Amino acid sequence: MVRFIRRSPPHTIPFGAERFLAAFEGFEGGFAIGAGVIAGMSFASVSREILIMTAIVSIIVNGFNSASVKYSSEHYMDELDGREERNPFRDYFLPSLIQFISYFAISFISIIPFLLLSNLPHAIAYSCAITIVILLISGYYRAAILGMPRWRDAFEIALLGSGIILVGLISGWIIHVALKA
Numbered sequence: 001m002v003r004f005i006r007r008s009p010p011h012t013i014p015f016g017a018e019r020f021l022a023a024f025e026g027f028e029g030g031f032a033i034g035a036g037v038i039a040g041m042s043f044a045s046v047s048r049e050i051l052i053m054t055a056i057v058s059i060i061v062n063g064f065n066s067a068s069v070k071y072s073s074e075h076y077m078d079e080l081d082g083r084e085e086r087n088p089f090r091d092y093f094l095p096s097l098i099q100f101i102s103y104f105a106i107s108f109i110s111i112i113p114f115l116l117l118s119n120l121p122h123a124i125a126y127s128c129a130i131t132i133v134i135l136l137i138s139g140y141y142r143a144a145i146l147g148m149p150r151w152r153d154a155f156e157i158a159l160l161g162s163g164i165i166l167v168g169l170i171s172g173w174i175i176h177v178a179l180k181a
Contacts, residue, residue: 031107031109031110031131031135031161032131032135032161032162032165033058033059033168034055034108034109034110034111034131035127035161035164035165035168036165036167036168036169037055037058037059038051038111038124038168039124039127039128039165040172040173041172042121042124042169043173043175044172048114048120051120052111052114052115055111055114059108060104062103063099063100063103064100066099066100067096067099068096070096070099074095075088109131110127110130110131112127112130113126113127113130114127128165131161131165132162132165133158135158135160136154136155136157137154138157139153139154139156139157139158142157
C-alpha cells in the first residue's frame, strides 16, 4: 500500500527568507539570554539599577556578537562555495542588522517587569514567564509561516529558551555559592 504524505502548500515568507529568518534568530536567542542574565545576576547583592544595566549591556553585546557571527559565517561559507553574492550589503549586512535589531528589541521586553515591579523575585518570575510565553508564540508563528508542525516547533523553542534561562539561573547560583565560600 502506497501512502502519500500530505504537505502544506508553500508559503510566502515575509521580507524574504533571509530577513525573516534573521529576525526570528534574534527572537529566539536574544529573548532568553536577557532573562537568563537577569536570573543569574539576581543572586548577587546588587542594586536594581546595576542588575538592569548589566542585563542591557549583556543584551547589546550578545546581539552585536550574534549579528557579527551571522554576517561573517554566511559570507565566508558563500566564498568557500564560490557563491559570493554581488551585493554584500543587501545579502549579508541587512540580515545581520535585522537580527541585531530584533535581538535588542525583543530582549528588552524581558527587562520591563524590573521597571514596573518593586519586588525583585516577582520581577524575575514575570520576566522568565513572559519570555517563555513569547518564545512559544513566536515558535508557533514561525512554524505556521514555514508550513512546519506548529506545536512541536513552539514547544521546542520554548524549551530551548527555558534551558538558556535555567543555565543563567544555575550559573548565577553556583558563582554566588563559590564566592561566599
